[in-house]
Amino acid sequence: MTRVARPHTLTFGRPVPDAEPDPDGRWRLTWTGTAVMGILNVTPDSFSDGGKHAALDTALHAARRMRDAGVLILDIGGESTRPGADPVPAHTELDRLLPVIRALAGEGVVLSVDTMKPEVAAGALRAGAHLINDVTGLRDPEMVRVCAEAGAPACVMHMQGEPRTMQKNPVYADVVAEVHGFLRAQAARVLAAGVPDVLLDPGIGFGKTLEHNLALLRATHALTAGPHPVLIAASRKRLIDYLAGVPDAAQRDPGSLAIHLHAARQGAALVRAHDAAGHVQALRVQAALEP
Template sequence: MRHALHFRRPVPGAHRDGDGWTLTWEGAAVMGILNVTPDSFSDGGRHAALDAALAAARAMQEAGVLFIDIGGESTRPGAQPVPAHEELDRVLPVIRALQGTGAVISVDTMKPEVAAETLRAGAHLINDVTGLRDPQMRAVCAEAGAPACVMHMQGEPRTMQRDPHYDDVVQDVHAYLHAQAQQALAAGVPDVILDPGIGFGKTLEHNLALLRALPDLTASDHPVLIGASRKRLIDFIAHVPDAAERDPGTLALHLHAARHGAAIVRAHAGAAHVQALRVQAALNPT
């Protein structure tokens, strides 16, 4: 399956398309996670130094990861907010150092002011776990000509896992994503990616229901991202308490997502995902 994402700004690997640029790819692409935080749930502190972050980014690119998603604020359950200036101090040096390397840079942020500064510094898209609820975030992306990943989250990181409840999780989440997508496009955002927010305000049963219902979501006109990397649902299913040991379970979930039309999988183990997805694609009938 071929996927496309539209920009109104130049992007490495994209082709000129009218008044914008279109990035296309076949099958599920990998978005590599690059957390430059001290407290992310499975890799906090590993890439806090600039040299370590750039080495990780280079390794992702060499492996064939399409997007590099840079985050300067943890969104793990119970995470405390970080001031915008501190988040920018973490992510801007990495974004600037990656200019000219051919990396397609995503920034994982909830703050419009961080999104604006990082796009000015050379980032290409915004990954907003709050789903562009803030009109300012929509305005920032629209003005910069940058697409955004619209994610569903019940509540906010500090409280999202306190007894999450839905009338119908699939219907509720899909309706929210489609409504937010329409709102973003109407505000001038050039394109959106839909993310059901695995692990963000959901129980194990909620997460499994959303993963099983992926064909309904991927039938839409927008690319779908699944980010289940090292999440707690793998522990619930396979009894793996150490998040760093959950890559096999992550691969199983992400291969399922790719088989059911996901355009992007967001992962810590980028090289392993590229390899597994290539093998899976070779097994599929042409």
């Protein structure tokens, strides 16, 4: 069977790298097949690379290496959302994020900010970020307002509970129906409120057991069949340890790649990865091998 790589579009309310203006005064970023969102954690306590990029020079070096490797989007995080993580004040998060965003603005890569706080999102967008990645799925109306007013699309992710407690006892009657239903309904709500576009993320590892995660990954095609681009973000997550016996998160890149190649074959628009260069390479080879 011949598989045709699907084109994807993400619409912005202001200029972004490599996007083209449309007659409605918006900017459309288009690509074909599965692109990579590279992870840049500028936190001291992220689950696999905490502290590695906390200094500005090391963060910028890592960001530019990912850009040069061919990532489409760089996702910068200033607060850990690992299971059990405690929140940090908005000013601390901004102190970590803003120097990196300001230094990278204008360097030819779309900048996403991984935050749950509207005030952090607003500050990051003013500093030059383009996209908001909200693990709470834009449940806060203030986050919706911030994105709408800035013309910034958002990644709507599903999470049951909140980071400190989400893995204690997640329960679903039908995890695929419930997660996909939430994502579609939330997308409709935020678009109606003026957010220019959305990515959908089923939230692998966020309030899900191993069985829940596997069910969602196997059903990726059902989500990608809809009108919105889908992001799959399984990089270095605990399910890889459960499946392959890899307790050290930094050693889970092969398992991450296996999941993300599966997601690409299922039509995912983006995969979010720590090993961004490795993912770009593997996805290019997989795309060339498709008949």
